[in-house]
Amino acid sequence: MDNKEYKEYTAADFLNDPDFLLWCLDPDKREDLFWSEFPANHPETFAEFRKAIQTVGSVRLNNFTLEEGEKAELYDSIMSDYRALCSRRRLLRRRLFALAAAAVVAAGVVVPALLGVFRPPTETDASPARASEIRLISGRQSEHIASESASIECAPSGEVRINGRKIASAKPARMNRLVVPEGKRADITLSDGSRVWINSGSVFTFPAAFGEGERRVSIEGELYIDVTPDPERPFIVHNALFDTRVLGTSFDVNAYCDSNRPASVVLVHGAVEITTGDGEQVQLESNDMFSLKAGNYTVVKVDPSQYVSWKDGLFTFSSGTLERVIAQIAAYYRVEIVCDPDVRELCCSGKLVLFDDLSDTLDVLSDILPINCRIEQRPDGTRAVCVTARTN
Template sequence: MTPRNTNISRLLYGVVDIFRKREKEFSISEIDRAWDDCEQRIKRAASRNAMRRRISIWSGAAAAAAAVILVFWPDGADLADTPGLTTIQDITTYALNTEVATTSGHIINIVPGCDTTMVEQNRASINCLANGMVMVNGRPVSGDAGNPSADRYCQLAVPKGRRAEIEFADGTHLWANSDSRVVYPLEFSQDKREIYVSGEVYLDVAPDKNHPFIVRNTDFNVTVLGTSFNIMAYGNGAPSQVVLVSGKVDVDNSSNGTVTMSPGQLVDITGSAISSPRNVDVTTYVSWKDYMLVYSDKSLADVFSRLNICYGREFVLSSDVADIKVTGKLYLKDDIEDVLHAIAFSAPVRYEESGDSIYVFRTGCAGTAP
């Protein structure tokens, strides 16, 4: 884990270099406002760090340059070389501008003012406590509590083959499936509870009629007071889906207005279109939370597509396998070999591993892995 001071030094050197290259683009009034903003940030940082080691690097012209970049970066500027720089903005804009890479294969949790936590295990459990403290797999992570503004967001990134859970301070419980991302505040604001998700999550929202819980995505929002539901929004060309288990939710976007759902219903979201709610067996859509994959009259192509997300393995199906229809239940164990044995036992298929891919053929038919 890299020391925090080293991270900040690297960030500020990058900021100063970029600012020097672009300084002529900022007006005097913008620089004056940046100085004012810088002073306020330093005061807040000093207060927050009273119980921690002080970071002397936040001073002088370097901090002023950082403040200018943070607050007044010109439209269309490339922030790729200065990770972590954001303006105060709504959670969706923040999420879209701060994508977290999971190329390491580890679960990543980022808390403002702290080192990034990388979890090497297959699962992570995160607890957000009422005092602003965050626990990751039982270990405390101290963040900047007391300021739920839009520049204090935490982020959880779960790569393929991994799982994570978050328990928020209000009692809401979130399960994040593989290949998913959650952006959330250290503390919810006084008027609403709000997070951003992509991928697949299951939520059991703590009831609070005075503080609606809002789940945001690029294409839609889900608003609830207290309920259990599943969201699948991988953004891979397939429709996003909201499945309601209990309670009542409103799904809205900028084009179709609001659709109200009742328990046992599903809606599809394709671009700006929200379908009418239809009744479904919710078990099929939420069983992943309990490490099961339940399917009824589904093609093996659909089943292996889900296994790709759950295990992060690439499955290559022969043309005579993809359309085989199956019904059953798979226990998503840690060992993919056990899952493949179960499929081969119930369907006329065999499989071979080659490199990082698993090739699936119909039993009795010719075909070998390359």
């Protein structure tokens, strides 16, 4: 812990640092002394350090009421677990973290006697599935970013900085591609001040700097964007199925190349206009979700937080099923997951932290639900996950 290089740490780096998380959730004296003195010893990272603390502090257990008998049963269960785990400090800490980050309540119901198979999005020439590092591609230059997340800033002059480090300037009119592989995320501040978060397994195409006309970017995968208002220069997010046109607003676009899932737009606030490939125009208001599949679309009201929390490294669920949780994990890590019918309808509410390593996320899920998750390596080099009911 003392030997780590924290000089260039971002909030995302802190949230992926086991020492920092353990201090937030279950500190001992040594950790408390180190992190309490951290702001004074590392003033250059204080803003990101504070942001990470606020993020951890925002994660709370869901509120729900139990009958007295249920409370007694829950207490006995907790004490039984505590006695079994008190001699195993490491596992106890992981459970504490799991409880703080993902309060999941499980209840089994009757389900169809079929296995649920969730397949990763189809690979394309952009190949985020084949990449192991985040890549920024500009013309013939390709900048590989070894960190688990990347924060990129673009200036109107074409200057680009990655995690605070300046790289060679690009021509303002040149289109760049940001490739984000499975299990990683990136955020980018565009030349007009608009901020974009790019999800796992995505390719984001954007100009080094916007010109005087409309501002146009494209996405294959998922992004969340907070657009800087400019009535003279409308902002357009393009994907293979539709265009989303805005003047100034925040929304999420999910457009993976996967015929098994609908493409969607979730509008957090403001107003947008969607133009489908058939030329049909659809107006959205705050809290609207537009979904398009097989040429047909729907618009429904939703809680946007359940669809955009991934940008903060979390999945948020409210009375959802394990089937839905597994589907989102499969899409995020671009891995096939086979779910046993005995557990598909387990009810899940809370927040699940997305670790960089799939196995860590599955470990947390296994700790708080009566399931086993087994990762299998296939002969072709791909991975598959089997989720079954816990038998012991």
